[in-house]
Amino acid sequence: MQEYFSTMFAEKGFFHLQGLVFAFLCVGAIMWFSYKVMVPLFKHKLHGSAFAIVIALILAWAAGMLVGPTGKKGIGDIAMFSGMALMGGAMFRDFAIMSTAYGADLRELKKAGLGGFLAMVIGTAMAFYIGAAVAWLYGYTDAVSMATIGAGAVTFIVGPVTGAALKASSDVVALSIAAGVIKSVLVMVVTPMIAKMIGLNNPGAAIVFGGAMGTTSGVAAGLAATDARLVPYGAMVATFYTGFGCLVCPSILYFTLKIFFG
Amino acid sequence: MLINGLAIMAACMLAGTFLGDMLGLMLGLKGANVGGVGFAMLFLILVTNKLKDKKLFSKAAESGVLFWSSFYIPVVVAMAAIQNVQAALKGGMAALLAGVLGTVFCFLLVKPLSSLGGKQEPLPQFAE
Known part of the structure; x- marks a missing residue:
């Protein structure tokens, strides 16, 4: 009996074994707090989901502080919250993103297809070269390091994929992952605030947005916090972005840097 | 079913x-x-x-x-709760600048590129 209670919060304990169910309760609590407390507090200027995402990010940060340098999955590294890693993991995320396509307007997709594609090409190249330029400013002047950090500014998956292909050093790969995570977090938090300014209020703009930003998690969360009806349009393009980045960053884009920086 | x-x-x-x-x-x-x-x-x-x-x-x-x-x-x-926020902060200024600048300039792409598809009507307001 005593052992049952003393191991309740530990690995293989009560909360760990009920992981996913407990995650439903945790997310429910975060969302309830966001909608019922934060939204009125901020005079209904932002969606409840925007607060919920920011609170979740703060919890991820706090969990990282608690767990230390071995932590990689935010709150999911703590045994009793491991269900969050399942609920927020790639499988559930992709299944839920995909379900939002139900009821999406195929005509809208066709109409903005070209804009979305252009946004993806320009967005990838722009993030890549800006990241590479910043790398150069900070003393990473060889083409391999510049390309790896630039690819990190594309997404946090493209960074290490490019780094591995070009045999970049591990500290450069770590930098590229950090740049990508910053981008994804920034897109989650900033999108609802600037949506009006960049005209992000219709399916066509959401498609371009998905192509320009690309980070699936950032786009998914950013649009959810802006207007959930835009999610399918942005998400559909964003799912091509990482693959596209993995294709062009270690090849074409890297060669363009190699010409000038050897 | x-x-x-x-x-x-x-x-x-x-x-x-x-x-x-x-x-x-x-x-x-x-x-x-x-x-x-x-x-x-x-x-x-x-x-x-x-x-x-x-x-x-x-x-x-x-x-x-x-x-x-x-x-x-x-x-x-x-x-969001399972993101590696620590990694994002640990990268220092180089990572921060690369991430932030890359994001900000891409935000600026949205408006000009979405006007390519012609003028778009915003979705109707809806009650939450």
Whole structure:
């Protein structure tokens, strides 16, 4: 009996074994707090989901502080919250993103297809070269390091994929992952605030947005916090972005840097 | 039946992800999935439209799909809670600048590029 209670919060304990169910309760609590407390507090200027995402990010940060340098999955590294890693993991995320396509307007997709594609090409190249330029400013002047950090500014998956292909050093790969995570977090938090300014209020703009930003998690969360009806349009393009980045960053884009920086 | 809706979703998801994996392999990208979820979404739109036309997509099946699409925001909140925020902060100024500048300039792309598709009407206001 005593052992049952003393191991309740530990690995293989009560909360760990009920992981996913407990995650439903945790997310429910975060969302309830966001909608019922934060939204009125901020005079209904932002969606409840925007607060919920920011609170979740703060919890991820706090969990990282608690767990230390071995932590990689935010709150999911703590045994009793491991269900969050399942609920927020790639499988559930992709299944839920995909379900939002139900009821999406195929005509809208066709109409903005070209804009979305252009946004993806320009967005990838722009993030890549800006990241590479910043790398150069900070003393990473060889083409391999510049390309790896630039690819990190594309997404946090493209960074290490490019780094591995070009045999970049591990500290450069770590930098590229950090740049990508910053981008994804920034897109989650900033999108609802600037949506009006960049005209992000219709399916066509959401498609371009998905192509320009690309980070699936950032786009998914950013649009959810802006207007959930835009999610399918942005998400559909964003799912091509990482693959596209993995294709062009270690090849074409890297060669363009190699010409000038050897 | 509700499960039929989920089964159709699952079939689309598996088919799309498989296609994305194949595309990744053919392009020589080890372990990269190219557009898997995007293909799955297209399949879901096409299949459900066909089934609805033939009156084969029941209300119950639809509610299975709609459950998942409203479950999407909670999943995203859980996803935010498992991000490696420490890694983002540990990268220092170089990573911060690369991430922030890369993001800000891409935000600026949205307006000019979306005007390519002609003028778009904003979605109607809706009550939450």
